[in-house]
Amino acid sequence: MVLAALDDTIVALATPPGEGGIAVIRMSGSKSSEIASRLFVTPKMKKKPEFKDRYFNYGFILDKDRNLVDEVLLVYMKAPKTYTREDIIEIHCHGGMIPIRKIISLAIEEGARLAEPGEFTKRAFLNGRIDLAQAEGVMDLISSRSEEAARASLKQMEGSLSSKIKEIRDELLDLLARIEVTVDYPEEDIEEVLINSVKESLSLVRIKCRKLLDTADQGRLVREGIKTVIIGKPNVGKSSLLNALVRENRAIVTDIPGTTRDVIEEYVNIKGILVRILDTAGIRETMDLVEKIGVEKSRELTKDADLILLLLDASRTLEDEDKAILSWLKDKKVLILLNKTDKPIEIREEEIRSFSDSTIIKTSMIDGTGLDKVEDYIYNMVYSGQLGARESVMITNNRHKEALIRAERHLGEALEGIDEFMPLDMVTIDIRNAWNALGEITGESLTENLIDKIFMEFCLGK
Numbered sequence: 001m002v003l004a005a006l007d008d009t010i011v012a013l014a015t016p017p018g019e020g021g022i023a024v025i026r027m028s029g030s031k032s033s034e035i036a037s038r039l040f041v042t043p044k045m046k047k048k049p050e051f052k053d054r055y056f057n058y059g060f061i062l063d064k065d066r067n068l069v070d071e072v073l074l075v076y077m078k079a080p081k082t083y084t085r086e087d088i089i090e091i092h093c094h095g096g097m098i099p100i101r102k103i104i105s106l107a108i109e110e111g112a113r114l115a116e117p118g119e120f121t122k123r124a125f126l127n128g129r130i131d132l133a134q135a136e137g138v139m140d141l142i143s144s145r146s147e148e149a150a151r152a153s154l155k156q157m158e159g160s161l162s163s164k165i166k167e168i169r170d171e172l173l174d175l176l177a178r179i180e181v182t183v184d185y186p187e188e189d190i191e192e193v194l195i196n197s198v199k200e201s202l203s204l205v206r207i208k209c210r211k212l213l214d215t216a217d218q219g220r221l222v223r224e225g226i227k228t229v230i231i232g233k234p235n236v237g238k239s240s241l242l243n244a245l246v247r248e249n250r251a252i253v254t255d256i257p258g259t260t261r262d263v264i265e266e267y268v269n270i271k272g273i274l275v276r277i278l279d280t281a282g283i284r285e286t287m288d289l290v291e292k293i294g295v296e297k298s299r300e301l302t303k304d305a306d307l308i309l310l311l312l313d314a315s316r317t318l319e320d321e322d323k324a325i326l327s328w329l330k331d332k333k334v335l336i337l338l339n340k341t342d343k344p345i346e347i348r349e350e351e352i353r354s355f356s357d358s359t360i361i362k363t364s365m366i367d368g369t370g371l372d373k374v375e376d377y378i379y380n381m382v383y384s385g386q387l388g389a390r391e392s393v394m395i396t397n398n399r400h401k402e403a404l405i406r407a408e409r410h411l412g413e414a415l416e417g418i419d420e421f422m423p424l425d426m427v428t429i430d431i432r433n434a435w436n437a438l439g440e441i442t443g444e445s446l447t448e449n450l451i452d453k454i455f456m457e458f459c460l461g462k
């Protein structure tokens with residue numbers, strides 16, 4: 001990989017645009033301190049030739065005609081112990097569009113360049129402070145919408161995935177070295193022993209890749225949230241369940257069957273996990289066109305749901321509509337809720353069991369019975385009750401998943417090659433491919449263009 005020239009100094013607003021108490025403008029590069037010293041004056045209106053490392057400087061920003069632009073706090077952070085490993089200046093000004101814009105353009109007039117999206121983090125990467133997976137962890141932390149997503153991003157930012165990948169790559173490199181030595185000095189008996197040990201190591205590495213890949217489903221749920229669809233015949237309490245889970249009266253609840261006509265969507269945080277809940281129109285045979293479209297939509301939504309909450313009215317016997325829904329939800333991840341259990345129970349669990357072996361929970365939206373169990377079920381869906389599962393490395397990024405799939409495939413091809421008695425130096429091609437695919441995760445084996453593309457998707461000022 002070619003390192004880009006990093007001799008210019010970049011500037012950008014690091015806080016979100018809009019009005020706020022303060023805004024932080026950040027500069028990175030060898031000229032940051034020099035540029036800042038030309039804009040900044042102390043309360044005694046003296047220019048400051050030099051800033052002390054990691055100290056807050058109180059003063060003012062003046063324009064070229066020595067007009068006051070804003071009252072600020074300025075920090076200088078000396079390279080290399082900074083976010084980008086370059087000299088950094090942060091100007092904490094008032095959070096209004098005018099001072100922000102003026103200060104940035106003054107910095108540009110003095111020789112800085114407006115940063116591209118993600119460029120500060122890109123510099124941290126190019127200067128070797130963090131690898132690509134860690135940089136992506138930073139971005140995921142910024143955009144995470146639940147505690148668990150933030151936790152996973154933080155771990156990635158700290159390098160837990162990177163060190164796992166490094167460990168696997170080192171094993172492959174070691175393997176390649178072992179093969180190389182014997183290919184250069186071919187002796188029959190060494191070859192035999194070598195082939196067996198290569199095979200064994202390859203299988204072990206492949207298992208490690210697979211284990212990582214197995215966490216990708218969990219990773220997606222943590223990152224994007226669990227898409228949960230509430231479904232059932234009209235009037236069973238679907239909208240009441242949505243309201244109970246989001247703890248507000250979001251959806252209209254009436255005793256008239258067919259109240260909900262369109263899909264209602266809400267995000268809720270259940271034990272730190274993001275859950276996207278969709279309340280749908282009750283499913284029944286209907287002549288009403290609007291309702292018919294709603295019913296169709298409800299069915300459509302169940303197709304890519306992570307979890308379906310099927311509500312049944314416990315105070316009535318199982319009806320044909322319930323049976324129909326139960327049959328088309330076969331092979332789906334369903335949690336059955338027997339609702340209205342505050343009333344005398346008429347429904348028979350054995351009858352439900354002849355259609356489905358999904359978990360059944362008794363609930364009541366009137367007194368809140370069973371809601372804690374529903375929440376536990378959703379939480380356990382992600383962490384599947386495995387002890388320590390929360391602590392291990394998790395794949396949350398599609399790019400990483402895709403690279404791992406390729407690495408795993410190359411390792412499979414290498415193993416096949418050995419089984420088909422291919423010469424070992426041919427097998428090394430597959431091993432090398434796997435090693436490269438894994439290197440894409442940390443950024444070591446990516447071209448500059450692809451790296452640029454990844455950072456361009458990051459947000460401005462980061």
Ligand SMILES: Nc1nc2c(ncn2[C@@H]2O[C@H](COP(=O)(O)OP(=O)(O)OP(=O)(O)O)[C@@H](O)[C@H]2O)c(=O)[nH]1
Nearest residue numbers: 234235236237238239240258259260282340364365
């Ligand atoms: N007794 C009792 N009544 C409930 C319970 N849950 C909901 N209800 C009542 O049942 C009626 C229908 O509730 P909704 O939440 O609107 O039902 P829905 O499934 O969304 O109905 P549609 O939108 O028409 O499909 C309302 O009168 C609720 O107050 C419960 O657990 N027990």
Ligand SMILES: [Mg+2]
Nearest residue numbers: 238239259260
């Ligand atoms: Mg409803």
